[in-house]
Amino acid sequence: MDFDLSDDQRDAAAGARAFFTGSVSTAAARAALEGTGAPAPGRKALADIGFLGITVPESAGGAGGSVLDLAVVAEQAGAVLAAPSLVTAARAAVLLESAPDLAAQLADGSTALAVLDGPVTGSAPSIDAADATLFLGLDGGTLVAGEGEVVPGRPLDATRGLASVRLTSRRVLAEDAGELWARARAVGAVALAAEDLGAADRAVQLGVAYAKEREAFGRLIGSYQAVKHMLVDAWVGVEQLRSLVWWAAWAADASPAELPLAAAAAKAYAAEAFERAAETLVQVHGGIGFTWEHDAHLYWRRAKVDRLLLGDAGEHHDAVARLALAGALG
Amino acid sequence: MDFDDTPDEAAYRARVRATLEEHDAELLHVRPGESADARLREAELRTTQRVLAEAGLVGVTWPREYGGQGGTLVQQAIVVQELARARVPTLINHIGLGMCGPTVIAHGSDDQRARYLTRLLRADDVWCQLFSEPASGSDLAALRTSAVRDGEDWVVNGQKVWTTLAHVADFGILLTRTDPAKPKHAGLTMFVVDMHAPGVTVRPLRQMTGGADFNEVFFDDVRIPDAERLGEPGEGWRVALTTLMNERVAIGGAGSDIGQSAEALAAHARDRLPALGADQQALARQAVGRALVAALASRYTGYRRFTALSKGGVPGPEASAGKLGGTAAARLVSDAGVRLLGDEAVLGATADGDETWQRAQAHVPGIAIAGGTDQVLRNILGERVLGLPPEPRTDKTAPFAR
Numbered sequence: 062m063d064f065d066l067s068d069d070q071r072d073a074a075a076g077a078r079a080f081f082t083g084s085v086s087t088a089a090a091r092a093a094l095e096g097t098g099a100p101a102p103g104r105k106a107l108a109d110i111g112f113l114g115i116t117v118p119e120s121a122g123g124a125g126g127s128v129l130d131l132a133v134v135a136e137q138a139g140a141v142l143a144a145p146s147l148v149t150a151a152r153a154a155v156l157l158e159s160a161p162d163l164a165a166q167l168a169d170g171s172t173a174l175a176v177l178d179g180p181v182t183g184s185a186p187s188i189d190a191a192d193a194t195l196f197l198g199l200d201g202g203t204l205v206a207g208e209g210e211v212v213p214g215r216p217l218d219a220t221r222g223l224a225s226v227r228l229t230s231r232r233v234l235a236e237d238a239g240e241l242w243a244r245a246r247a248v249g250a251v252a253l254a255a256e257d258l259g260a261a262d263r264a265v266q267l268g269v270a271y272a273k274e275r276e277a278f279g280r281l282i283g284s285y286q287a288v289k290h291m292l293v294d295a296w297v298g299v300e301q302l303r304s305l306v307w308w309a310a311w312a313a314d315a316s317p318a319e320l321p322l323a324a325a326a327a328k329a330y331a332a333e334a335f336e337r338a339a340e341t342l343v344q345v346h347g348g349i350g351f352t353w354e355h356d357a358h359l360y361w362r363r364a365k366v367d368r369l370l371l372g373d374a375g376e377h378h379d380a381v382a383r384l385a386l387a388g389a390l391g
Numbered sequence: 392m393d394f395d396d397t398p399d400e401a402a403y404r405a406r407v408r409a410t411l412e413e414h415d416a417e418l419l420h421v422r423p424g425e426s427a428d429a430r431l432r433e434a435e436l437r438t439t440q441r442v443l444a445e446a447g448l449v450g451v452t453w454p455r456e457y458g459g460q461g462g463t464l465v466q467q468a469i470v471v472q473e474l475a476r477a478r479v480p481t482l483i484n485h486i487g488l489g490m491c492g493p494t495v496i497a498h499g500s501d502d503q504r505a506r507y508l509t510r511l512l513r514a515d516d517v518w519c520q521l522f523s524e525p526a527s528g529s530d531l532a533a534l535r536t537s538a539v540r541d542g543e544d545w546v547v548n549g550q551k552v553w554t555t556l557a558h559v560a561d562f563g564i565l566l567t568r569t570d571p572a573k574p575k576h577a578g579l580t581m582f583v584v585d586m587h588a589p590g591v592t593v594r595p596l597r598q599m600t601g602g603a604d605f606n607e608v609f610f611d612d613v614r615i616p617d618a619e620r621l622g623e624p625g626e627g628w629r630v631a632l633t634t635l636m637n638e639r640v641a642i643g644g645a646g647s648d649i650g651q652s653a654e655a656l657a658a659h660a661r662d663r664l665p666a667l668g669a670d671q672q673a674l675a676r677q678a679v680g681r682a683l684v685a686a687l688a689s690r691y692t693g694y695r696r697f698t699a700l701s702k703g704g705v706p707g708p709e710a711s712a713g714k715l716g717g718t719a720a721a722r723l724v725s726d727a728g729v730r731l732l733g734d735e736a737v738l739g740a741t742a743d744g745d746e747t748w749q750r751a752q753a754h755v756p757g758i759a760i761a762g763g764t765d766q767v768l769r770n771i772l773g774e775r776v777l778g779l780p781p782e783p784r785t786d787k788t789a790p791f792a793r
Contacts (some may be wrong), residue, residue, distance in 0.1 A: 062394055062396065062397075062400070063392060063692070063698055063699055063701075064392060064397065064697070065698045066392070066693050067392070129392065133765050140718040151397070190669065219529070249484065269777050269778070269779065272779055273778070273780070280782045281779075282781065284780040284781060286773075286782065289769065289770065289774075290769040290770075292773065292777060293715075293772045293773045295714055296712075296772070296776070297772070300692060300709075301689065301692050301697075303689035304692040304694070305684075307691070307695075308691045315392070317433040322742065326683070326688070329684050330678070330684050377680070378677050378684065379673075379677060379680055381684055382660065382676040382677070382680035382683065383676065383682050384655075385653070385657040385660070385679070385680075385683050386660055386664065386679075388756060390653055390657050
C-alpha cells in the first residue's frame with residue numbers, strides 16, 4: 062500500500078502554495094465582502110498558471126491530470142480563500158468531456174463558466190455564477206449550456222460568487238446525462254472538500270499561533286487544556302479530512318465505483334470539520350476574533366457557506382448509509 | 392497512490408495466509424468483532440499462540456537473536472490483518488508481545504532474555520504489565536508501590552490495578568518506587584515479577600460491561616531477586632517509557648478498526664433498518680451514515696500511518712490521533728448499532744439473545760480510558776505535535792515524599 066502523495070504531487074502542492082500565497086491575501090476576500098474589490102486571484106490568473114485545466118484533456122488544451130492532482134492544488138487555493146473556485150473547473154471538466162471546444166475555453170479562461178444547481182429555470186445559488194457568462198445545467202435529463210439572467214443576492218461569503226440563474230438560451234450538449242451529471246457533482250464535491258481542507262488547516266494554524274502568543278491569568282492560553290483540547294480536536298478533524306479527500310480524489314480516476322461513497326464521505330466530513338475549525342478559530346481569539354477587521358470571520362463565512370453547497374452533511378450521511386446498505390463497502 | 396500490496400508485501404501476505412490455512416484446525420476462532428475470554432479459554436488461547444509461534448507468525452518485528460523474525464512493522468501489520476481475516480482472536484500474550492517483551496529486550500540482562508523471551512513468544516508464559524495504581528492512573532509517575540532493598544532481594548508492598556491478564560499471567564513487569572526522597576520520576580525502578588510468588592494476590596475486577604478482563608493485584612512482602620531488576624535503580628521511568636512507546640506502536644492502529652467495523656454496522660443496518668418505522672428509518676440512516684464516515688476517516692488515516700511505516704518511518708506522537716479518532720468512530724458506530732435495534736435498544740440483549748451492539752456500546756467508555764485517556768492523548772498531541780505549551784507542573788521537581 063502507498064497511500065500518500067507522489068513526489069510530483071508534493072512539488073505541485075508547493076508550487077500552488079507559492080502561487081496562491083503570492084497572489085491572494087485575505088484582504089481580497091474582505092474587499093469583495095465590502096463590495097470594494099474583486100475576489101483574487103481571478104479567472105485569468107488561474108487559467109494562465111494552468112489550474113483551470115488540470116483535469117481537462119491535453120487534446121483540449123488542458124494538463125490531462127487526475128482529480129487528485131487537482132485536489133492538491135485546490136487545498137492550497139482553499140487556504141487563502143481564493144476565487145473563482147476549482148470546484149467549477151473540476152465539475153465542468155467532467156461535464157465537457159464530449160465538448161472539447163468548451164473544455165478548451167474553460168482551460169484557457171476565455172469563457173467564464175459556472176455549473177448550476179437546481180432547475181435551469183431558476184437555479185439555487187450556484188458557485189461562481191455571479192460573474193459567469195455561460196452556464197451548464199441539467200434540464201430534465203439533458204445537459205445544456207446557455208446564457209442566463211443572473212441574480213446574485215447579498216453574499217455571506219463573497220469569494221464564492223454565488224448567484225441564482227435563469228437560463229435565457231439553451232444548447233443541448235448531451236441527452237440522458239443523469240449519470241454524467243452525478244459523477245460531475247461527486248467530483249465537484251471532492252474539489253470542495255479539498256478547498257475546505259486547506260481552509261480548515263489554515264484556520265487551525267492561525268488558532269494555534271495565537272494560543273502560543275496570547276497570555277491570560279499569567280500564562281499562554283495554549284497551555285490551558287480547555288483551549289489546547291479544542292485546537293487538537295480541530296486538528297484531528299483536519300487530518301482525518303485529508304485522508305478522506307485523498308481517498309475520494311484517488312477514487313475519481315482509479316476506482317470510479319468507489320467514488321459516490323468516497324465523495325459523499327469526504328463532503329460530509331468536510332462540512333463539519335471546517336465548521337469546527339472556523340468556530341474554534343473565532344473562540345480561541347476571544348473578542349478580537351469576533352471583530353470585522355480580524356480574518357477569523359472570513360474563514361467562518363466560507364465554512365458556513367461551504368457546508369451547505371453541493372449537499373449538506375445530512376444529505377451525504379444519508380447517501381453514505383444508503384450506498385453502504387447497497388453493498389458499497391464490499 | 393495505490394492501495395494494493397507491493398510485490399514483497401503480497402508475497403509475505405500469501406505466505407501468512409497459506410500458513411494460517413495449513414494450521415486452521417489447531418487455532419481458536421471467534422466471530423467477527425468478538426474477542427475470546429482468557430478466563431474461559433486460556434488453554435486454547437495458549438495453544439493458538441504456540442502454534443502460530445512455531446509457524447513464525449509471532450514476534451514478527453523482534454530481533455532473530457531473541458526468537459523473533461527480524462521483520463518489519465508492515466509485516467507485523469499484515470499478520471494482524473490476516474489473523475483478523477481468519478477470525479483468530481487477539482493473541483493471549485498481546486501485552487507481553489507488545490510491551491513486556493520489548494522492554495526486556497531493551498533493558499533486561501542476557502540471562503533474563505534467555506530465560507523469558509522464547510517462552511513469552513510461545514505463550515508458555517503469559518505476561519502482564521503492572522503500572523497503574525488506585526492513586527496513579529494517567530499520572531503514572533505518582534505510583535506508591537514500594538520496593539525496598541534487603542540483601543540480594545527487594546521487598547515489594549503495594550497495589551496495582553486495571554491489570555489486564557493478571558489472572559492468567561505467569562510474569563509481569565512491575566514499576567515500583569525505590570526512592571521516595573527523589574522527585575516523582577526519579578525514584579522509580581522496574582522489575583520482572585513472578586506472578587506465582589508468595590505474597591502476590593490477584594483479584595478480578597468486574598467491568599461495567601459485565602465481563603472481567605482485568606484485575607487488581609496486591610503485593611504483600613513479595614521478594615524479588617535483584618537479578619530481576621530491569622535497568623538501574625532510579626531508572627524506572629526511562630524503562631517505562633520504552634514500554635509506553637511500544638504500546639503506541641501496538642494500539643496506534645494502521646487501518647484496523649477499534650470496536651465493531653464499518654462493514655459490521657452496514658450488515659446490521661441491512662438486517663434491522665427495514666423493521667423500523669419510516670421516520671425512524673430516516674433518523675437511523677443519519678446515525679449510520681455519520682458513524683460510517685467517522686469509521687472511514689479513521690481507517691484511511693490509519694492507511695496513511697501504515698504507508699509511513701512501510702517507508703521506514705517510526706511511529707511518533709501523532710499516532711495518538713489514531714486512537715483518538717478510532718475511539719470517536721467506535722462511539723458513533725456502537726451508538727448507531729444500538730439505535731438500529733428500535734424498541735429493543737433499551738434492553739441488554741435482543742429477543743434472540745444477541746448482545747453484540749449493547750456490549751459494543753458498553754465497551755466504549757473503557758476504550759476512551761485505556762492506553763491513554765482521550766484527555767491525555769489531547770495533551771500529547773497539543774504539546775508534541777502542535778507545539779502548544781504544557782501546563783505548569785510543580786510536582787516534577789519536588790521530592791515525592793513531601
